[in-house]
Amino acid sequence: MAANKGQGRSLSLFLVGLTAACAGLGVLSGGMGTIVLLAGIVLLAGSLWNAFKLKPLEGAVALKSQPAVTKLVGAIVVVAGWAVVLLGLHLTPSVGGRMIAAIVGLAISLVGVLYILPAACNKNAIWKA
Amino acid sequence: MKFIRSLICLCAFALTVFPGAVAHADASASTAELKDASGKAPVAADMQKGDPGGTLTGTINDVPAADPKAGVTLADVANQVGQNKIGINFTWTLITGFLVMFMQAGFAMVESGLCRVKNANHTYMMNFMVYACGLFAYWVIGFAIQMGGAAGNANLGGLAPLMTEHPITILGKTWGLFGQNGMFLAGHTYDVGVMVIFLFQMVFMDTALTIVTGAAAERWKFLTFCVSSVLMGAFTYPLFANWAWGAGWLSQLGTNVGLGKGYCDFAGSGVVHAVGGLTALAVALIIGPRIGKFNRDGSSNAIIGHDISAVLIGCFILAFGWFGFNPGSTLGASGAGCLRIGSVAVNTMLAGCTGTFGAILYMWTLKGKPDASMSGNGLLAGLVAITAPSGFVNPTGSAIIGFIAGILVCLSVSFIENRLKVDDPVGAISVHGTCGLWGVLSVGLFADGKSNYGGAWNGVTGSVTGLFYGDASQLVAQLIGIATLIGFVFTFSFLLNWVLDIILGQRVSAATEIAGLDIPEMGQLGYPEFVFAPEPDIMLAAERAVAV
Numbered sequence: 296m297a298a299n300k301g302q303g304r305s306l307s308l309f310l311v312g313l314t315a316a317c318a319g320l321g322v323l324s325g326g327m328g329t330i331v332l333l334a335g336i337v338l339l340a341g342s343l344w345n346a347f348k349l350k351p352l353e354g355a356v357a358l359k360s361q362p363a364v365t366k367l368v369g370a371i372v373v374v375a376g377w378a379v380v381l382l383g384l385h386l387t388p389s390v391g392g393r394m395i396a397a398i399v400g401l402a403i404s405l406v407g408v409l410y411i412l413p414a415a416c417n418k419n420a421i422w423k424a
Numbered sequence: 425m426k427f428i429r430s431l432i433c434l435c436a437f438a439l440t441v442f443p444g445a446v447a448h449a450d451a452s453a454s455t456a457e458l459k460d461a462s463g464k465a466p467v468a469a470d471m472q473k474g475d476p477g478g479t480l481t482g483t484i485n486d487v488p489a490a491d492p493k494a495g496v497t498l499a500d501v502a503n504q505v506g507q508n509k510i511g512i513n514f515t516w517t518l519i520t521g522f523l524v525m526f527m528q529a530g531f532a533m534v535e536s537g538l539c540r541v542k543n544a545n546h547t548y549m550m551n552f553m554v555y556a557c558g559l560f561a562y563w564v565i566g567f568a569i570q571m572g573g574a575a576g577n578a579n580l581g582g583l584a585p586l587m588t589e590h591p592i593t594i595l596g597k598t599w600g601l602f603g604q605n606g607m608f609l610a611g612h613t614y615d616v617g618v619m620v621i622f623l624f625q626m627v628f629m630d631t632a633l634t635i636v637t638g639a640a641a642e643r644w645k646f647l648t649f650c651v652s653s654v655l656m657g658a659f660t661y662p663l664f665a666n667w668a669w670g671a672g673w674l675s676q677l678g679t680n681v682g683l684g685k686g687y688c689d690f691a692g693s694g695v696v697h698a699v700g701g702l703t704a705l706a707v708a709l710i711i712g713p714r715i716g717k718f719n720r721d722g723s724s725n726a727i728i729g730h731d732i733s734a735v736l737i738g739c740f741i742l743a744f745g746w747f748g749f750n751p752g753s754t755l756g757a758s759g760a761g762c763l764r765i766g767s768v769a770v771n772t773m774l775a776g777c778t779g780t781f782g783a784i785l786y787m788w789t790l791k792g793k794p795d796a797s798m799s800g801n802g803l804l805a806g807l808v809a810i811t812a813p814s815g816f817v818n819p820t821g822s823a824i825i826g827f828i829a830g831i832l833v834c835l836s837v838s839f840i841e842n843r844l845k846v847d848d849p850v851g852a853i854s855v856h857g858t859c860g861l862w863g864v865l866s867v868g869l870f871a872d873g874k875s876n877y878g879g880a881w882n883g884v885t886g887s888v889t890g891l892f893y894g895d896a897s898q899l900v901a902q903l904i905g906i907a908t909l910i911g912f913v914f915t916f917s918f919l920l921n922w923v924l925d926i927i928l929g930q931r932v933s934a935a936t937e938i939a940g941l942d943i944p945e946m947g948q949l950g951y952p953e954f955v956f957a958p959e960p961d962i963m964l965a966a967e968r969a970v971a972v
Contacts, residue, residue: 297933297936297941297944297945298560298646298930298944298945298946298947302646302647305647306647306651309651309654310560310654312909313561313564313565313654313658314564317607317608318608319605320565320607320609320623321568321607323910325552328511343927343928346647346928347831347927347928350927350928350929353645353929353933354933354934354935354936355933355934356694356929356931356932356933356934357643357712357713357715357931357934357970358711358931359752360924361710364440366922370915370919372919373910373911373914373915374911374912374915376907376910376911377907377908377910377911377912377915378911380903380904380907380908380911381904381907384677384681384904385594385595388682389682390897390900391896392897393683393900394896394899394900394903397900397903397904397907398903400907400911401906401910402661402901404907404910404911405821405910408705408910408914409844412709412918413844413845413846414971416709416710417845417961418713418716420712420713420845421712421715421970422717422718422719422720422722422966424720
């Protein structure tokens with residue numbers, strides 16, 4: 296089973312939910328804002344739940360599980376590198392110091408993007424079997 | 425003493441009255457000139473005879489008078505001049521926006537041409553549908569997040585309704601985080617200037633979204649693609665675009681901590697292309713490679729696209745659209761340094777040219793053939809790289825930036841495929857991600873300090889100047905922008921699409937992938953009357969292995 300009516304209904308519900316949630320957010324200070332926002336969130340959750348139920352019916356994919364912890368570690372390392380760059384802004388007023396902090400932070404982020412995450416995502420790749 | 429005091433008073437009185445008298449005399453003279461011009465203007469009888477030479481059309485008769493009895497006044501003329509300036513800028517910005525919108529056709533042709541024929545309809549449909557998904561999300565909330573705090577553009581009349589940036593204060597400095605006005609373009613944002621900037625920014629956002637479809641082509645589930653695109657258009661892109669262009673914190677690096685003119689990205693190497701390219705990398709990592717792309721030993725197989733002519737025509741359409749992308753980013757053709765549009769356009773052409781040469785010479789020299797698809801990618805790489813610096817560099821700088829990008833894209837394609845083992849059917853990650861980041865960096869190196877857009881950029885007086893022209897701090901601002909693109913945009917996209925993978929599933933089933941996505945996902949072949957050539961043996965073996 297590939298694209299089907301259930302998926303179409305999920306997408307419709309998702310778009311309606313997003314519209315309602317944003318409309319609620321737009322008039323949050325008004326009386327109806329909170330109610331419309333909550334209704335939108337419920338619709339969004341409903342659309343995702345509907346799509347989640349359909350997922351197992353679609354057949355096996357050519358992709359084995361990717362280790363979640365390693366993926367999470369990779370993402371954290373990428374963000375940590377960014378944090379070093381931002382901290383460098385406040386640690387020193389000198390251009391040279393900030394440039395060093397930026398380069399070090401970028402290097403840390405790149406370890407996450409170019410080493411940890413690809414290794415995690417390819418750990419159980421089907422082409423290795 | 426009394427005499428001196430009287431003399432001073434007399435001088436003061438004269439100084440007060442005299443300029444007024446002169447101005448009054450000037451105004452009288454000008455009013456007389458206006459009346460004289462009205463008297464000499466062609467009358468209805470002259471106009472009825474036709475104006476083949478164009479000498480009678482466009483006179484004082486065409487300046488509307490506030491009071492018809494009084495005739496045209498200086499105030500009327502001044503108002504008309506203001507209208508003309510804004511009218512020119514509106515027209516310029518809209519037409520360049522239309523050019524950028526047409527780039528969607530180029531992307532569709534490039535991406536579909538580089539995919540196999542059994543996925544042609546699906547790839548075209550992703551490029552078609554991303555326009556609707558992105559536009560809808562941007563109208564609902566994305567535009568408000570990006571531009572809701574971006575008042576102050578004199579070229580488009582000030583954009584005063586967009587003035588509510590949500591700030592955060594850190595160590596006594598105020599930094600912009602996201603805009604708040606403009607959801608559904610309702611309320612005060614139902615404004616002529618806001619509509620123009622909405623259209624222009626929307627097509628930029630859509631360009632970023634369509635980059636992702638290339639990297640995930642031939643295996644992306646259509647439902648998940650739609651949801652992912654909506655969320656990217658609603659949140660991922662607008663957040664970074666706000667920080668760079670919408671009065672956000674990256675643009676304040678100059679005013680707050682003295683780093684050059686803040687993060688500078690003239691037309692979006694970072695905001696558009698790196699955001700699209702890094703999101704493409706995130707999705708490609710999660711979705712995995714196509715069946716048969718890699719062998720058991722990790723070596724890769726070339727999966728040849730079905731229509732190289734579509735690819736090259738698509739590249740030309742994109743190059744044409746880029747004249748909207750870069751020169752249009754002046755947001756006007758009149759006032760505040762806008763006459764630099766010619767320079768921006770020439771820089772764009774040159775970088776595309778040298779990018780093509782960079783890629784073609786690299787491939788021809790090292791691989792033996794002037795590879796067509798890499799030549800196309802070289803053109804696009806040069807254009808992507810010059811997008812950020814196009815408004816700040818000279819033609820020599822732009823040629824160097826483009827040439828480096830042309831070589832860089834070849835190296836990056838090889839690195840991503842052979843080292844990272846990430847399958848990117850069209851090279852989107854390299855063209856837009858790698859070369860987008862190079863473009864951002866190159867501003868900090870090559871900006872020549874000669875541009876002048878109203879005397880300041882991002883609220884800092886002076887011209888954007890890079891390291892090679894004496895300002896190292898600009899390079900630091902650009903590095904911080906790059907770190908934010910990788911640290912925030914990539915990670916946010918990765919986590920968002922990971923969650924979508926858990927809930928919806930990013931990838932089509934193996935059976936669907938082997939059959940081709942056209943029938944299972946779209947219900948129709950792209951080319952129903954074609955007889956498909958069988959897949960190469962190595963692909964068939966891989967498909968059989970997966971099917972078992």
